[in-house]
Amino acid sequence: MSDSHSKKLPALSKSQDKKIGYAATVLLKVCLLLIVTAQPALAFDIAAPFVDPLRTLPKLFESGVTLPGDSNPVPCPVSKDFSTPLALAEAVDLALCNNPQIKATWASIKVQAGALGEARAAYLPTLSATTNNMKSHTTYPGSSFPGTATTGQAIAATLSWHLFDFGGRGANLESANQLLLAAIDHHDTMLQNTLASVVQAYFDAHTAQATLQAKEQDEANARSTLETAQRRQAHGMDSRGDTLQAMTAMAKASLDKNRAIGDDQKALSVLVYSIGVPPQTHLVLADDLKDQDKLDSKSLEDWMGIAEKNYPEILSARAKWESDKQKIISTRSGGLPSMDFSATSYQNGYPGQGLSPTQSRVSSIGVSLTFPLLAVC
Numbered sequence: 001m002s003d004s005h006s007k008k009l010p011a012l013s014k015s016q017d018k019k020i021g022y023a024a025t026v027l028l029k030v031c032l033l034l035i036v037t038a039q040p041a042l043a044f045d046i047a048a049p050f051v052d053p054l055r056t057l058p059k060l061f062e063s064g065v066t067l068p069g070d071s072n073p074v075p076c077p078v079s080k081d082f083s084t085p086l087a088l089a090e091a092v093d094l095a096l097c098n099n100p101q102i103k104a105t106w107a108s109i110k111v112q113a114g115a116l117g118e119a120r121a122a123y124l125p126t127l128s129a130t131t132n133n134m135k136s137h138t139t140y141p142g143s144s145f146p147g148t149a150t151t152g153q154a155i156a157a158t159l160s161w162h163l164f165d166f167g168g169r170g171a172n173l174e175s176a177n178q179l180l181l182a183a184i185d186h187h188d189t190m191l192q193n194t195l196a197s198v199v200q201a202y203f204d205a206h207t208a209q210a211t212l213q214a215k216e217q218d219e220a221n222a223r224s225t226l227e228t229a230q231r232r233q234a235h236g237m238d239s240r241g242d243t244l245q246a247m248t249a250m251a252k253a254s255l256d257k258n259r260a261i262g263d264d265q266k267a268l269s270v271l272v273y274s275i276g277v278p279p280q281t282h283l284v285l286a287d288d289l290k291d292q293d294k295l296d297s298k299s300l301e302d303w304m305g306i307a308e309k310n311y312p313e314i315l316s317a318r319a320k321w322e323s324d325k326q327k328i329i330s331t332r333s334g335g336l337p338s339m340d341f342s343a344t345s346y347q348n349g350y351p352g353q354g355l356s357p358t359q360s361r362v363s364s365i366g367v368s369l370t371f372p373l374l375a376v377c
Contacts, residue, residue, distance in 0.1 A: 080094060080277075082277075082281055082282060082283060082284070083284070084284070085284045085285060085286035085287070086283050086284060086285055086286055087286040088199070088202050088286075091198050091201075091202050091271065091274075091275050092195060092198050092199070094275040094276060094277060095194050095195070095197075095198040095274055095275045095276060096191065096194060096195070097276070098275065098276025098277070099190075099194050099276055100276075101190050101194070102187070102190050102191060102194060105183070105186055105187040105190045106187055108183045108186070108187075109180070109183045109184055109187055111183075112176070112179050112180040112182075112183040113180055115176045115179065115180070116173075116176040116177055116179075116180050118176070119169070119172045119173040119175070119176040119177075120173060122162065122169045122172065122173070123162075123169060123173075124161075125159060125160060125161035125341075126159070126160050126161070127157070127158070127159050128157070128158050129155070129156065129157040129158075130155070130156045130157075130351055131153060131154070131155045131156075132153065132154045132155075132351075133152075133153050134151070134152065134153070134154060134349075134355045135149060135150070135151045135355070136149065136150045136151075136355040137149045137150075138150075150355055150356075151355075152348050152355050152356075153347075153348065154346075154347065154348045154349040154350075154351075154355055154356070155345075155346070155347040155348065156344070156345070156346050156347070156350065156351050157344065157345045158342070158343070158344045158345075159342065159343040159344070160340060160341065160342045160343075161340065161341040161342075162338065162339075162340050163339040163340060163341055163367075164338060164339040165333055165336070165338040165339075166333045166336040166337070166338070167329055167330075167333050168329075168330045168333030168334065168336075168338075171326040171327070171328075171329035171330035171333065172326070172327075172330050174322075174323075174326045175322075175323040175324075175326035175327050175330065176323075178319045178320070178322040178323035178326065179319070179320070179323045181315075181316075181319040182315075182316040182317075182319035182320045182323065183316075185312040185313065185315040185316035185319060186312070186313070186316045187312075188312035189311075189312040189313045189316065192312065194274075197274050198271075198274045198275060201267070201270045201271040201273075201274040202271060202285075204267045204270065204271075205264075205267040205268050205270075205271045205283075205285055206285055207267070208260070208263045208264040208266070208267035208268075209264055209267075209285060211260050211263065211264070212257070212260040212261060212263070212264045214260075215253070215256045215257040215259075215260040216257055216260075218253045218256065218257070219250070219253040219254055219256075219257045221253070222246070222249045222250040222252075222253035222254075223250055223253075225246050225249065225250070226243075226246040226247055226249070226250045228246075229242050229243045229245075229246040230243055230246075268283050271283060334372070335372050336372070337369060337370060337371045337372070338369075338370045339367065339368070339369050339370075340367070340368045340370070341366075341367050342364075342365070342366055342367075342368065343363075343364070343365045343366075344362075344363065344364050345361070345362070345363045345364075346360075346361070346362040346363075347360070347361050347362075348360055350362075
């Protein structure tokens with residue numbers, strides 16, 4: 001094998017450098033123009049250009065309202081001194097801050113917001129570039145030709161843009177938006193369910209506490225009656241049967257009081273679980289229950305109509321249904337023609353190949369139209 005020698009690529013002249021710089025500037029302007037005009041994927045906000053560049057917020061929040069927990073977070077965790085009475089509003093705040101299911105539904109909203117960003121990104125062109133510093137060594141065994149070694153840099157850039165696909169991207173975008181709305185509605189449902197469970201547990205605890213107080217009063221009355229019957233029997237004014245009857249009433253009152261104590265402890269335990277505080281927490285309920293306004297007199301049909309329009313679980317199911325319809329459109333568009341734009345530029349060779357022994361530049365621009373003729377499942 002003969003000795004090799006190095007041969008570097010010829011240096012570029014000043015005029016060639018100017019031409020390359022001008023071409024790079026033109027390519028950069030074209031890329032910026034494509035990115036700006038790639039609607040509906042981008043809608044930059046001049047005041048806050050990087051807050052939501054892909055508009056991942058759903059249509060419900062396009063008026064400028066941010067998702068809960070982003071710029072105006074709920075002040076959690078709520079601090080509470082449990083040596084003081086617990087009011088209903090404080091119980092609700094604790095439950096909304098500590099409920100893990102609420103946190104899970106909020107996380108699903110963030111996930112669906114990211115999926116919406118991916119769907120919007122399908123409208124954008126893609127630009128990739130690679131550069132390689134290589135040394136190519138060539139020898140000729142069994143020949144008198146000397147070996148060669150070439151050192152240089154290979155550069156490749158590719159720009160592609162999916163122009164048209166018969167509504168596939170639009171269907172995916174609308175499907176992602178509907179799924180995000182469904183996630184938000186499901187989050188609202190969890191908030192309502194948590195609120196309802198806490199209110200129910202709070203009032204049950206108040207009811208159990210009032211029942212316990214009534215049973216304690218009944219026991220005190222039965223004990224007083226028994227003592228009176230015993231004194232009257234001792235003076236011969238009542239029979240033994242009256243005393244036994246008073247003793248039976250006393251035993252029943254004590255049993256009812258013990259049951260009320262158990263119900264009271266159970267109701268407090270349910271309330272502790274509902275608000276998400278440690279199980280050993282001792283709660284003291286506030287006596288702040290007031291008379292509430294009576295509900296408006298409405299028919300069953302009126303209440304059903306209100307629930308159909310406002311109940312978040314129904315809205316979530318309707319949004320998922322709309323998403324499924326858009327997925328059908330997206331699937332159908334896969335069997336229709338599509339159009340793509342591409343532009344490539346290679347310098348001193350191609351990706352995955354050796355370095356060109358001489359300086360070279362290859363550029364291509366094209367539009368491809370794809371017709372799916374046969375799909376095999």
